[in-house]
Amino acid sequence: MKKRLLLLLLTIVPSALMAQQAKVCSPDQQLQVNVYCDEGRAEYEVVYQGVTVLERSQLGFCTNIGDFAGNLRLTDCHEQPVSKHYRMDRVKASDISYEANRLDVEFENADKLCMTVTFCVSDNNIAFRYTIPRPEKDNPKCMNILEEETSFKLPSKAASFLCPQINPMTGWERTKPSYEEDYKADQPLNVKSRYGQGYTFPCLFRLPTGAQTTDRKAADKTDRKAADMWILISETGVSSKYCASHLSDYSADKGYQIAFPMEGENNGVGSAFASISLPGETPWRTITVGETLKPIVETTIAYDVVEPLYEPSQTYKPGRYTWSWLIWQDKSINYDDQVKFIDLAAAMGLEFCLVDNFWDTQIGRERMAELSRYAQSKGVKLMLWYNSNGYSNDAPQGPRDCMNTAIAREREMKWLKSIGVVGIKVDFFGSDKQETMRLYEDILSDANRYGLQVVFHGCTIPRGWERMYPNYVSSEAALASENVYFTEQHAKAEGFELTMHPFSRNALGAFDWGGVIMNRYMSKDNRSRHPRYTTDVFELATGITNQTFVQCIAMQPNNLDELPPFELDFIRELPTTWDETRFIDGYPTKYVVLARRHGNQWYVAGLNGTDKAMTLTLNLPMLAGKTVSFYTDNARKEGEIVPSSVLKTLKVDKKGKAKVTLQPMGGMVMK
Numbered sequence: 001m002k003k004r005l006l007l008l009l010l011t012i013v014p015s016a017l018m019a020q021q022a023k024v025c026s027p028d029q030q031l032q033v034n035v036y037c038d039e040g041r042a043e044y045e046v047v048y049q050g051v052t053v054l055e056r057s058q059l060g061f062c063t064n065i066g067d068f069a070g071n072l073r074l075t076d077c078h079e080q081p082v083s084k085h086y087r088m089d090r091v092k093a094s095d096i097s098y099e100a101n102r103l104d105v106e107f108e109n110a111d112k113l114c115m116t117v118t119f120c121v122s123d124n125n126i127a128f129r130y131t132i133p134r135p136e137k138d139n140p141k142c143m144n145i146l147e148e149e150t151s152f153k154l155p156s157k158a159a160s161f162l163c164p165q166i167n168p169m170t171g172w173e174r175t176k177p178s179y180e181e182d183y184k185a186d187q188p189l190n191v192k193s194r195y196g197q198g199y200t201f202p203c204l205f206r207l208p209t210g211a212q213t214t215d216r217k218a219a220d221k222t223d224r225k226a227a228d229m230w231i232l233i234s235e236t237g238v239s240s241k242y243c244a245s246h247l248s249d250y251s252a253d254k255g256y257q258i259a260f261p262m263e264g265e266n267n268g269v270g271s272a273f274a275s276i277s278l279p280g281e282t283p284w285r286t287i288t289v290g291e292t293l294k295p296i297v298e299t300t301i302a303y304d305v306v307e308p309l310y311e312p313s314q315t316y317k318p319g320r321y322t323w324s325w326l327i328w329q330d331k332s333i334n335y336d337d338q339v340k341f342i343d344l345a346a347a348m349g350l351e352f353c354l355v356d357n358f359w360d361t362q363i364g365r366e367r368m369a370e371l372s373r374y375a376q377s378k379g380v381k382l383m384l385w386y387n388s389n390g391y392s393n394d395a396p397q398g399p400r401d402c403m404n405t406a407i408a409r410e411r412e413m414k415w416l417k418s419i420g421v422v423g424i425k426v427d428f429f430g431s432d433k434q435e436t437m438r439l440y441e442d443i444l445s446d447a448n449r450y451g452l453q454v455v456f457h458g459c460t461i462p463r464g465w466e467r468m469y470p471n472y473v474s475s476e477a478a479l480a481s482e483n484v485y486f487t488e489q490h491a492k493a494e495g496f497e498l499t500m501h502p503f504s505r506n507a508l509g510a511f512d513w514g515g516v517i518m519n520r521y522m523s524k525d526n527r528s529r530h531p532r533y534t535t536d537v538f539e540l541a542t543g544i545t546n547q548t549f550v551q552c553i554a555m556q557p558n559n560l561d562e563l564p565p566f567e568l569d570f571i572r573e574l575p576t577t578w579d580e581t582r583f584i585d586g587y588p589t590k591y592v593v594l595a596r597r598h599g600n601q602w603y604v605a606g607l608n609g610t611d612k613a614m615t616l617t618l619n620l621p622m623l624a625g626k627t628v629s630f631y632t633d634n635a636r637k638e639g640e641i642v643p644s645s646v647l648k649t650l651k652v653d654k655k656g657k658a659k660v661t662l663q664p665m666g667g668m669v670m671k
Contacts, residue, residue: 020074024103027081028123031289035059035105035117037074042107042117046126048289051209053229057153057255059117060107061130061282064144068132071110078104082120084304089318090466090473090510090549091303092581092596098122098304112137120305124295126287127236127305134278145274150285152233152247153255154205159186161204161504161588163478165197165246168264168430173394175430177265178458179477183500185589189250198248198259201461202234204296204504204588230295232288234508236302236464239309240441242274242283244432244460258285261432266392270435283463286508293503297583297594302508303467309441312470314451317422318576319351320551321383326485326515327556328524333362338371340557346378347560349572350553354425356385357397369419376420383423383455384416388439395428395458403443413450423453423473423550432460444469453550455512462509466549474510474548481514481554485522488530495534495609495665496589498542503588506547515554516543516571518563520641526558535633536567536645538667543574544605545594551576566647570631570669575603584618591662593618604628604670608662615661620670624656628670633663642666 020037034045036056046054060069084098100122108114116131132143163183170176179200184191186206193199210227233256238244247256263272274282284306288299322345324332332338338355345353353375359368372382387397389404402412403426416424426443429436440456447454448471456462457476465472479497483490490497498513505511516539523529532539543551553571560568575598584604586592591614593606602622608614630650636643643663650670652658660668 022074022077022103022105024079024101024119024121026121026123027099027101031121031124031126033103033119033121033126035077035103035119037072037107040071040073041069042072042074044119044128046287046289048229049291051207051229052155053207053231053289054287055153055155055255057151058149060115060149061145062147062149064146065135065140066109066111066113068107068109068113068115069149072107074105075108075114076106088303088467089577091300092298092547092578093300094577094579096300096303098300100125100304122301122304124288124290125299125301125304126289127284127301129237129282129284131281132276132278140278142275142277143280144271145276145282147260147273148245148258150258151254151256152287154189154231155207156189156252158189158205158207158231160189160191161185161206161500162187162193162199164194165200165259166195167197168262169267169393173396175393175395175428175458177430178428179460180479182479183497183589185500190252193249196249197262198246198256200246202232202504202508203247203256205231205233207231228291230290230293232296232299232504232507234286234302234461234463235283236286236508237283237306237468238437238463239468240434240438241276241280242437243272243434244437244463246432265431266433266436269391270431270433272433274434292583293586294583296503296507298581299507302464306464306467308470309468310445310448310470313448316453316471317351318549320553320574320576321345321352321354322348322350323354323356323515323552323554325356326481326517326554327519327522330358333358335363335367335371338363339374342371342375342378342380344555344557344560345380348553348555348568350380352381352383352423352550354383354385354552356425357387357427359384360399365415372419372421381420381422383425383453384421385425385427388426388428388458393428393430397427404439406442406446409443409446413446413452416452417450422451423455425455425457427457429456429459441469444472447471455550457512461505466510473550474512476512476514477509478505478511478513480512481517481552484517484532491522491530492533494532495538495607498545499586499592499607499609500589502545502586502592502594510548511546512548512552513542513546515552516540517554518559518567519556524556526556526562531641533642533665535642535663535666536563537631537633537669538607538665540567540570540631541605541607541667541669543571544596544603544669545592545607547578547581549576564645566631567645582622584620585616595620595622597622601671606660606662606668608664608666611664613661613663615659618658618660619656620652620658621656623652623658623670625652625654627651631669632660633666633668636663
């Protein structure tokens with residue numbers, strides 16, 4: 001039942017500047033949002049367990065029909081409970097209940113134009129958005145939102161874990177932004193972004209709240225748990241009806257502000273602002289808050305406040321795929337080499353094989369149909385790579401111009417279905433403009449008609465898309481596995497990256513990292529070029545810590561004869577759908593331990609991203625008193641780049657405690 005809130009009118013100032021306030025709390029009363037209208041400005045504040053985690057931050061936006069950021073008056077507000085239960089098969093949990101309190105706060109500007117700010121506050125999560133009714137005056141049917149004033153003002157002592165936004169039409173073949181820049185960990189807020197364009201979503205922050213030092217060197221200690229608050233900021237529900245956004249650089253007066261796409265993105269095609277139909281609404285901005293990292297890792301807020309946009313045309317299947325390109329590169333995209341990777345998938349019981357760029361010229365369409373028939377005879381289905389379009393950048397790979405128009409997609413997808421292909425990987429988007437959001441949506445919607453699942457690369461983060469688009473699988477949207485191949489520098493940084501993403505990138509959307517990499521060296525012969533610096537068990541564990549509905553297993557045919565049988569068996573049995581996810585321990589860019597449940601089977605996976613051994617005592621109540629299979633690393637011997645792996649058993653005590661050691665750049669799995 002709706003409940004009208006009283007507005008607190010502070011009459012100690014003249015009535016024209018009268019301050020007004022409303023508030024809403026989470027069901028557990030730990031998280032509170034205070035909304036103010038003070039001197040004509042709409043602001044909000046976030047308090048968690050009595051600690052202010054976001055100071056007064058601005059609300060509103062500027063449009064072509066009026067200013068919704070200044071000279072505002074709070075006219076009304078309503079609160080009501082929200083309760084939702086839904087099921088999903090492609091995210092970190094399968095059975096999700098959402099309980100929240102919703103506050104609708106209505107504002108009016110000097111021209112009598114109205115907007116409503118809706119806050120949905122659940123335990124540890126906030127989602128808010130703007131709704132704009134159709135104005136009676138002049139009766140406009142649409143509106144351009146030129147700039148948002150929406151900001152996030154963190155206390156100045158907070159530290160950031162952020163990935164910078166890069167300038168458009170830069171980088172290799174003018175493909176940037178591809179949302180693949182290097183994260184910087186535990187940085188002060190006032191450090192300017194590398195390219196001066198702010199930061200890509202999601203954005204993670206640590207707020208010291210106790211006596212503990214804020215010296216970044218303290219982050220090296222693995223016992224840092226108390227006296228920190230964690231805040232993860234992002235957005236969800238972005239479709240063709242709005243542009244995607246990112247955060248600006250930090251300023252002392254406003255904090256971080258919502259930043260729209262840059263004019264030059266998408267080769268200048270499309271507006272850098274958002275256009276909406278009236279009445280209309282914006283996407284949700286999301287804030288997740290916790291006194292530990294548990295709410296950050298386990299949040300489902302990206303899906304809680306959105307709904308499916310269409311029905312699936314069929315039941316889409318999870319699974320794992322082989323991929324020749326990561327190690328064998330472009331020359332492997334030929335018929336004979338792809339047969340080898342299909343045979344590898346069949347030998348390992350993997351469901352799919354991805355054929356990457358240049359298949360249209362190096363294999364050809366007639367032989368691709370033949371290759372698909374061969375794969376199906378082996379119980380394997382193909383996925384094919386595509387360039388997203390022809391005008392947004394200079395990426396030369398083909399097939400090109402097959403996904404950028406409705407006519408081309410219709411022809412291509414009809415052919416894909418006719419030869420038994422079940423998925424596509426579409427690459428090189430490089431923009432957050434509304435025009436690019438439309439292209440994502442059109443590809444997904446058209447692919448659904450033909451029973452095709454879709455993976456995006458060279459792309460922005462998903463924003464609730466697993467729920468909105470039932471044939472969406474995952475996105476890259478990070479510095480992914482190909483960089484381990486390209487440079488030794490990134491091979492050495494793999495631990496840093498893969499202990500960052502569970503707390504940020506992968507916390508809010510499926511992540512196609514691009515491979516459980518099993519070759520010891522980054523070469524076809526597995527003896528030359530630079531090595532992989534992670535252990536085998538580290539790599540096996542990434543199949544669990546990296547969450548996606550269709551997982552890449554970047555094995556090579558030679559690995560069948562090189563890997564221990566227990567590693568091969570682990571890969572054969574690795575699930576890609578999860579019924580439950582629990583955070584166990586970790587610190588971004590240092591280490592992570594997660595537990596995921598598939599049916600009745602728990603998998604506990606840990607990664608050490610540092611160059612020092614790490615001993616942890618884990619709290620595993622789901623395994624209390626059980627003897628589990630324990631995949632771990634031996635201590636490194638002289639001359640070894642990384643240690644060898646071993647499978648043994650481990651007894652978890654009756655209290656659920658287990659003591660484990662993670663070797664440098666090593667891992668562990670219990671099941």
